[in-house]
Amino acid sequence: MSAPDPSKIQEFRERLRQEWTDEKTVAAWRKWHAQIAAFTRGATEAILEAAHLSPGMRVLDLACGVGDPALSIAQEVAPSGRVTATDLGPGMMSLAEELARKKGLTNIEFRQANAESLPFADACYDVISCRFGIMFFPDLPKALHECLRVLKPGGRAAFVAWGKLAQPFFTTTAGILLKHLPAPPPPPDPDAPSLFMFGERGRLRRSLETAGFSNVHEEDRIIAGRWSTSVEEYWEQFTEVAAPFRPLLEQLTPEKKTEAKAESLAALNKFWSSKELNIPLEIVIGTGTRP
Ligand SMILES: C[S@@+](CC[C@H](N)C(=O)[O-])C[C@H]1O[C@@H](n2cnc3c(N)ncnc32)[C@H](O)[C@@H]1O
Numbered sequence: 001m002s003a004p005d006p007s008k009i010q011e012f013r014e015r016l017r018q019e020w021t022d023e024k025t026v027a028a029w030r031k032w033h034a035q036i037a038a039f040t041r042g043a044t045e046a047i048l049e050a051a052h053l054s055p056g057m058r059v060l061d062l063a064c065g066v067g068d069p070a071l072s073i074a075q076e077v078a079p080s081g082r083v084t085a086t087d088l089g090p091g092m093m094s095l096a097e098e099l100a101r102k103k104g105l106t107n108i109e110f111r112q113a114n115a116e117s118l119p120f121a122d123a124c125y126d127v128i129s130c131r132f133g134i135m136f137f138p139d140l141p142k143a144l145h146e147c148l149r150v151l152k153p154g155g156r157a158a159f160v161a162w163g164k165l166a167q168p169f170f171t172t173t174a175g176i177l178l179k180h181l182p183a184p185p186p187p188p189d190p191d192a193p194s195l196f197m198f199g200e201r202g203r204l205r206r207s208l209e210t211a212g213f214s215n216v217h218e219e220d221r222i223i224a225g226r227w228s229t230s231v232e233e234y235w236e237q238f239t240e241v242a243a244p245f246r247p248l249l250e251q252l253t254p255e256k257k258t259e260a261k262a263e264s265l266a267a268l269n270k271f272w273s274s275k276e277l278n279i280p281l282e283i284v285i286g287t288g289t290r291p
Pocket of ligand 1: 062064088
């Protein structure tokens, strides 16, 4: 695993920082966080299982966003264990902090931190968790090196990422949106971080092994993405939350937006049964330990 060219890394970093700290992104996650947490509950369960947690552990959660899975981990390692939840920007984390207070969690702290340069001492965590964050680290070798540095020898890292692009989570919304753009988007830079990059079987395993993790394991899993209100509301959420796709949506004329929405609702309706949307979500789970 080689790092991409430094000038590109800087460009990716700036784009991602902009996307994830944008006030529209933060407002959308605030609005939809409860439904998103329910929709991706299977991914939280997967990472809780993969992390091999026990009470008393010190855990670092990277890219914690609005608190998944950091808040659940804090409950698992309580009362004597502690979680440090980190994210690039303060916006998403401020909601995570509010939710932690509401749940009465006292064993979790929040720190703004880029996963590529962690403000923590060497060998101080038993476990690192990261749910739907690893694909946004522009210099992945650097981020994984930081993970190894702050893990105790024998400590474990557990990552959950999206699986392949050709899955209903993509094809029912973003895939349709792309077809309606006025001009096809330029082919993606193969070095650029992207939502579905770890859908390439073996890529997450190779990244962890090359970084120096031991006991590396990669698993594909399908979890149920449940959304219990309506397909219209699911589409509305997609248009507001999906930071990488929002700029594309803004390129559509009102007519094209209407067409894309109608097509998406038809595609989503195929997954509507028993009064809920149930989309099979393909995820990848990667784990490894510090030698
Ligand atoms: C899709 S959200 C996932 C949040 C949460 N873990 C979850 O599963 O819902 C991606 C998060 O990654 C964070 N992020 C992106 N790049 C990062 C970086 N280099 N270091 C730390 N966090 C980063 C973003 O700010 C955002 O909160």
